[in-house]
Amino acid sequence: MECQDIRKNLSAYLEGMVAPEDQELIDQHLASCRACSTALYELNRTGEVLKNLKEVEPPPWMKQKIMARVREEAEPKKGFIQKLFYPLHIKVPLEAFATVLIAVVAVYVFKAVEPQMKGLQVPSPREPVIARQEAPYPAKAPAAETQAPQEKAVRQETPAKTKGKDLAVAQKETEKRAPLPLPAPAEAPKIGESRTAERPPSPPAAAGIAPTREDKMASAEGAARERKELKKAQPMAPSLRMAAKAKPEIISLMVQARDIRRAGGEVISLLHQLGASRIDRASQESNEVITAEVKAEKMKELVEKLRLLGEVQEKDASPASLEKDTTIRIEIVPAR
Amino acid sequence: MSNRVEERAQTPADDDFQLVSSCRKGEIDAFEALVEKYQQKMLNVAYRMVGDYDEACEVVQDAFLSAYRSINKFRGEARFSTWLYSIVLNLSRNRRKQIKTRGAREVYSIDAPAETEEGPLRMDPPDPGPSILEQMEKKEVDARVQGCINGLDSEHREVLVLRDIQGFSYEEIRDILKVPDGTVKSRLFRARDALKECLKKVLGDL
Numbered sequence: 284m285e286c287q288d289i290r291k292n293l294s295a296y297l298e299g300m301v302a303p304e305d306q307e308l309i310d311q312h313l314a315s316c317r318a319c320s321t322a323l324y325e326l327n328r329t330g331e332v333l334k335n336l337k338e339v340e341p342p343p344w345m346k347q348k349i350m351a352r353v354r355e356e357a358e359p360k361k362g363f364i365q366k367l368f369y370p371l372h373i374k375v376p377l378e379a380f381a382t383v384l385i386a387v388v389a390v391y392v393f394k395a396v397e398p399q400m401k402g403l404q405v406p407s408p409r410e411p412v413i414a415r416q417e418a419p420y421p422a423k424a425p426a427a428e429t430q431a432p433q434e435k436a437v438r439q440e441t442p443a444k445t446k447g448k449d450l451a452v453a454q455k456e457t458e459k460r461a462p463l464p465l466p467a468p469a470e471a472p473k474i475g476e477s478r479t480a481e482r483p484p485s486p487p488a489a490a491g492i493a494p495t496r497e498d499k500m501a502s503a504e505g506a507a508r509e510r511k512e513l514k515k516a517q518p519m520a521p522s523l524r525m526a527a528k529a530k531p532e533i534i535s536l537m538v539q540a541r542d543i544r545r546a547g548g549e550v551i552s553l554l555h556q557l558g559a560s561r562i563d564r565a566s567q568e569s570n571e572v573i574t575a576e577v578k579a580e581k582m583k584e585l586v587e588k589l590r591l592l593g594e595v596q597e598k599d600a601s602p603a604s605l606e607k608d609t610t611i612r613i614e615i616v617p618a619r
Numbered sequence: 620m621s622n623r624v625e626e627r628a629q630t631p632a633d634d635d636f637q638l639v640s641s642c643r644k645g646e647i648d649a650f651e652a653l654v655e656k657y658q659q660k661m662l663n664v665a666y667r668m669v670g671d672y673d674e675a676c677e678v679v680q681d682a683f684l685s686a687y688r689s690i691n692k693f694r695g696e697a698r699f700s701t702w703l704y705s706i707v708l709n710l711s712r713n714r715r716k717q718i719k720t721r722g723a724r725e726v727y728s729i730d731a732p733a734e735t736e737e738g739p740l741r742m743d744p745p746d747p748g749p750s751i752l753e754q755m756e757k758k759e760v761d762a763r764v765q766g767c768i769n770g771l772d773s774e775h776r777e778v779l780v781l782r783d784i785q786g787f788s789y790e791e792i793r794d795i796l797k798v799p800d801g802t803v804k805s806r807l808f809r810a811r812d813a814l815k816e817c818l819k820k821v822l823g824d825l
Contacts, residue, residue: 332818
């Protein structure tokens with residue numbers, strides 16, 4: 284064996300991993316070759332140096348750190364929630380989306396509510412006026428008093444015409460226009476204003492949201508009714524009474540009854556009992572219309588008895604508060 | 620050189636089986652026991668491979684986490700420890716490449732003058748007096764030896780660390796590195812020879 288072959292096997296020789304015959308050859312060579320035995324010595328020393336290398340100790344925090352990460356891995360459900368809420372790369376777009384969504388919804392809601400918001404901004408000066416209007420008739424109009432909350436509701440639903448208007452201005456204009464037999468359509472809402480003050484619940488749309496409809500009603504029922512309305516507003520506009528006196532009164536009531544024919548008969552007999560004159564009955568398929576002239580003092584009793592027949596809707600001002608004989612128009616419609 | 624091999628041969632082959640089974644069932648405490656058992660050896664392998672204590676700590680943490688994630692893939696064909704060491708060796712190799720790439724660390728060369736904490740090592744002729752090894756503090760010797768280990772090729776360093784420092788058997792090394800016995804032996808011979816030459820340079824007389 285040459286030195287080179289011996290050197291190749293020295294590593295295995297050192298560990299006793301060479302074949303027995305090779306072992307013998309190497310032993311013989313080492314005994315005679317100083318260079319190879321030095322190489323063996325150095326190799327052995329190298330092994331010793333490596334063996335004597337100091338072992339490093341793990342830092343005390345290492346196990347805790349490993350286990351903390353492992354536990355984080357072991358809880359996938361919590362991990363998912365954390366992913367949803369904590370990492371910025373998901374959270375930021377989520378927040379941005381939420382902000383935009385809130386902004387869009389806010390604008391949409393505002394636009395949808397805006398008209399109603401205007402309605403709610405009924406000028407506060409109006410409230411004392413209502414109080415004044417109701418004050419003179421406490422004894423005469425108990426029904427009107429009980430319906431006060433409903434009236435308020437009606438007023439709130441008729442915003443367009445009252446918005447931003449001081450009542451004093453409205454009165455002034457009403458006074459100015461009162462002598463005219465047929466007020467111009469544009470005035471109707473203003474007149475309506477004073478009417479709603481005493482008027483029991485009536486369809487809000489007819490009451491004022493659509494002034495043109497109000498105009499039609501006004502013209503259909505004649506200027507006389509307009510005068511009557513003005514008269515009712517007398518506490519705040521005394522001069523209106525003078526203008527209203529010249530015209531006859533027509534009060535419209537609507538009674539809801541199950542059997543309109545029978546109710547019609549009962550109304551007729553009721554009118555007779557109360558000494559009404561010029562009783563007229565017009566039967567139609569969908570309603571019964573009865574007109575009659577009733578004395579002012581009987582009016583309250585009439586309304587109360589009508590209430591026993593069914594739900595009474597007073598289209599105009601409460602008839603119970605009238606001071607003189609009036610033509611009343613009772614429309615009987617089927618109850619809903 | 621073979622003391623540790625004998626120690627290792629006495630260890631039962633499947634002593635981790637129970638703990639590994641418990642881990643698969645989601646018992647984290649069982650994994651903690653395995654971490655406790657192997658962290659030091661893992662750290663020493665990583666430290667000798669990477670050459671930096673802090674980096675080695677990082678590698679070991681990553682290795683345990685990686686093992687936990689894929690413990691269900693461990694089929695028990697080899698011993699759990701063998702599987703674990705192959706993970707830490709792979710991660711150590713990768714970490715070393717990263718370190719080399721970012722140039723954060725000087726790599727020792729067998730031919731270039733060795734670096735110590737005090738600067739380049741002077742290549743004095745062998746002193747006729749007491750051996751330099753005996754004069755030097757153990758800490759410094761360790762640093763120089765580690766410098767030489769760092770200078771070895773990856774495949775030579777692996778077998779040297781596993782066999783001569785950690786005392787694994789040839790069979791275990793073959794399983795960990797997944798190379799034939801002959802390859803392990805030839806790599807080991809070259810590794811020892813190269814290291815011997817390097818040590819002669821940095822330590823003087825052996």
